Amino acid sequence: MKNYPILIFIALAFTACVASKPTSKAPSPTGSWDYTITGTPQGDFKGEMIIAETDKVLHAKLISNGAELPIDKFTFNKETLKMSGEFDYSGALIFFDGLFATNEITGSMSTSGMNFPFKATRKN
Numbered sequence: 001m002k003n004y005p006i007l008i009f010i011a012l013a014f015t016a017c018v019a020s021k022p023t024s025k026a027p028s029p030t031g032s033w034d035y036t037i038t039g040t041p042q043g044d045f046k047g048e049m050i051i052a053e054t055d056k057v058l059h060a061k062l063i064s065n066g067a068e069l070p071i072d073k074f075t076f077n078k079e080t081l082k083m084s085g086e087f088d089y090s091g092a093l094i095f096f097d098g099l100f101a102t103n104e105i106t107g108s109m110s111t112s113g114m115n116f117p118f119k120a121t122r123k124n
Helices: 004-020
Strands: 031-040 043-054 057-064 067-076 082-089 092-101 104-111 114-122
Touching (some): 057 082, 082 104
Antiparallel strands (some): 104 114
8 A cells, every 4th residue: 555656646647748748740831732813903813832841941932824933921820820921023012811721721912902812722
């Protein structure tokens, strides 16, 4: 009976360590995405969005008709799953806001008070 409290303490300590171990890695937005931007004055845009990680920093770019547009100041919040950034398109500053789900990004592109829906789906 003298060892009973010690045995309980060891069992509880082991259980606490096991319970605190993470069970899975959070999904990441890195990869290739097919995107569409709809309703702009110039019509709809389609292309590929690439999100890559270098030295634990995410970078994103849009590719359409052979042209690449890097998204500057690209940020991704792992807790809220929100992302944002900005880029220059033909002299206009475009702001990007999106919400990441495992296989989809939804959000908007905006400039001069106008908002245009953005949707991207993960490529296989």
